[in-house]
Amino acid sequence: MAGLEVVQQSRVRPYGAYRLRRGLLRACLYVVLTVGALFMLLPFFWMISTSFKTLADAMRIPPMWIPSPFVPGNYTAAWHAAPFARYFFNSFFISSMTMVGEVITCVFAGYAFAKMKFFGKHVLFMLVLATFMIPGHMLLVPSYVLIRGLGWYDTYWALIMPWVTSAFGIFLMRQFFRTLPDELWDAARMDGCPRLRYVLQIAIPMVRPGIATVALLQFINSWNSFLWVLIMTDSPLMRTIPVGLRFFQQEAGTQYPMLMAASTMAIVPVIILFFFAQKHFVRGFARTGVK
Amino acid sequence: MGRGQAPPPRLIIMANRRGLRNPRALRETGEAYLYLLPAFFIMSLFTFYPFINALLMSFQDVRVVARVDGQLVPFHRTFVGLANFQVLFNDRHFIQALTQTSIYVVVSVPLTLVLALLLATALNQGLRLRPFYRLAFFIPYITPVVALAMVWTWIYHDRVGLLNYLLGLVGISRIRWLNDPSFAIPAITVFNVLRFVGYQALILLAGMQNIDRTYYEAARVDGASPVRAWQHITVPLLTPQLFFVFLISLMGAYRIFDEVYILFAGGAGPLGSARTLVFYLVDQAFNNFRFGRAAAASVVLFGIIFVLALFQITVTQRKVHYDQ
Numbered sequence: 001m002a003g004l005e006v007v008q009q010s011r012v013r014p015y016g017a018y019r020l021r022r023g024l025l026r027a028c029l030y031v032v033l034t035v036g037a038l039f040m041l042l043p044f045f046w047m048i049s050t051s052f053k054t055l056a057d058a059m060r061i062p063p064m065w066i067p068s069p070f071v072p073g074n075y076t077a078a079w080h081a082a083p084f085a086r087y088f089f090n091s092f093f094i095s096s097m098t099m100v101g102e103v104i105t106c107v108f109a110g111y112a113f114a115k116m117k118f119f120g121k122h123v124l125f126m127l128v129l130a131t132f133m134i135p136g137h138m139l140l141v142p143s144y145v146l147i148r149g150l151g152w153y154d155t156y157w158a159l160i161m162p163w164v165t166s167a168f169g170i171f172l173m174r175q176f177f178r179t180l181p182d183e184l185w186d187a188a189r190m191d192g193c194p195r196l197r198y199v200l201q202i203a204i205p206m207v208r209p210g211i212a213t214v215a216l217l218q219f220i221n222s223w224n225s226f227l228w229v230l231i232m233t234d235s236p237l238m239r240t241i242p243v244g245l246r247f248f249q250q251e252a253g254t255q256y257p258m259l260m261a262a263s264t265m266a267i268v269p270v271i272i273l274f275f276f277a278q279k280h281f282v283r284g285f286a287r288t289g290v291k
Numbered sequence: 292m293g294r295g296q297a298p299p300p301r302l303i304i305m306a307n308r309r310g311l312r313n314p315r316a317l318r319e320t321g322e323a324y325l326y327l328l329p330a331f332f333i334m335s336l337f338t339f340y341p342f343i344n345a346l347l348m349s350f351q352d353v354r355v356v357a358r359v360d361g362q363l364v365p366f367h368r369t370f371v372g373l374a375n376f377q378v379l380f381n382d383r384h385f386i387q388a389l390t391q392t393s394i395y396v397v398v399s400v401p402l403t404l405v406l407a408l409l410l411a412t413a414l415n416q417g418l419r420l421r422p423f424y425r426l427a428f429f430i431p432y433i434t435p436v437v438a439l440a441m442v443w444t445w446i447y448h449d450r451v452g453l454l455n456y457l458l459g460l461v462g463i464s465r466i467r468w469l470n471d472p473s474f475a476i477p478a479i480t481v482f483n484v485l486r487f488v489g490y491q492a493l494i495l496l497a498g499m500q501n502i503d504r505t506y507y508e509a510a511r512v513d514g515a516s517p518v519r520a521w522q523h524i525t526v527p528l529l530t531p532q533l534f535f536v537f538l539i540s541l542m543g544a545y546r547i548f549d550e551v552y553i554l555f556a557g558g559a560g561p562l563g564s565a566r567t568l569v570f571y572l573v574d575q576a577f578n579n580f581r582f583g584r585a586a587a588a589s590v591v592l593f594g595i596i597f598v599l600a601l602f603q604i605t606v607t608q609r610k611v612h613y614d615q
Contacts, residue, residue, distance in 0.1 A: 026418075029413055030418065036410075036427075036428070037423065037427035037428060040431060040485065041430070043431075043442050043443065044430070046442065046446060058451070063453060063456055104329065105329040105330040105333065108330070109327050112326035117319055117320075118320035124331070133596060134338065135542075135593060136546070138342065138589040138590070140573065141348060141586050142340075144576070146344075161337070162337035164333055165329070167334075170330060223435065224437075226436070227549060227573070231577060242437035245441060246437060246553065249444075249556065250556075256448075259445070260441075263439075266437070270433055271430065271433075274430070274433050278426075281429075281433070
């Protein structure tokens, strides 16, 4: 009883001054965080703002924050200055295909590693994890030789096939499948359900959030991929958005309003995707760190 | 799988014990291999095989026959021992790339991590605008790096760049971010600190929210100030995440390329001040067609990453429990 009294006292005593200090601290925190957040968003605001300016207005010092006159023409000019429609199609096509492939390969491999007993499981899983250590850039030169040898240079195959699986995806799917109770499969097996059917009809629907995370991360990765596409393609017809943007940078030179319009076009799809699927993103990213 | 017959428990135990000799375990192994086949086929072809090939090439002289009907065909590989590495370590451009990348790593990684830790702490205070903050700090991370770097070439502009204007307001005179050799690495650092701080904070925040609240209650009862609670509870219990983020970003920072390539318009920066390891590798391979030397450089990169990864594995196995 005496102990409890002490506890309550120490909690109650400094309340007035403490509360004031706490309130002030909180206000400071809000200010700092808000300034920081606005600073993070500033490049995006500046990009969009510049993309609606004339070249002369863009070069003005002190800077003009809100464009006037408002010039939406930069977008149409940029769109027609380079085959952006084709770039967008390529990016969407390649990202979607790798996403589908990644989900299929990672779901099955992840399930096997999570729930099946088989010879060599530990070694094979270690092999998958070991690929985390291999920097992708180390594979560029031999991959270039390989892609040349396969006759895939400057084709969609080169941009899709190497990316339809990943150690990270397998690992993430394994983590999600592991959360399923074993009794589920035991029950299904007793009812005579083949494993493939169990996986497709019962297990997969239960790990849908995991699949969404893997799919999204892969889509974004493919969408943002730059160096691989730069090296494995040659013709403008095969370029994706980032590579197309890089060539546009060379052509447009100092036409910053047009460059910013093109950058905005490249960023917008990702931002939209992020808005609609924020929780899947956050889960995927956070999960890499926790557990 | 067998139709309808539930195996008696004894059989399952035997399957475990006898492994492959048991038909049921054999069957499961076969089925598991089928499930693994697509992933391992792709991985073997596009990761394991090129990996071994990269190691081989680093000890080879790879002659590239230029222009067979406009195509470049790698041709004629002969073993030359350590010659590639010898050339590499006598190439001042490679040494420059190695030093500059290391400087960048040593500066940017701790800086980002400290800021991320502070940011995560702030975001962990149960503020109202948290979703907004999270979004604002996280967006640079998911933005296509090429597009973002493009925006920053504009922000870093010598004369009319936004950054120099803002710095001018606080009395800092104009910095030639992308044209002054001594500012190339700082420019890349600023860009990437801002890009990664939100992502790292998110991982740390998730870790913080996993910390048992009773620790904090106990600390408050003992009269510990929030700062001391942070010092003695939050940070120590966050060690696994801090360590994870630290090494992941260390390994990532050594591979830096895309943003440098865009910021410096495909070049190595003024006086090569933005030449990084991967830039050197790509330049050697695809501009000069020295595949052997590029492979040797990539093996050096792998060596660095490998040592860091081994370090991570040994430490995490001792201190952190990854499996659920």
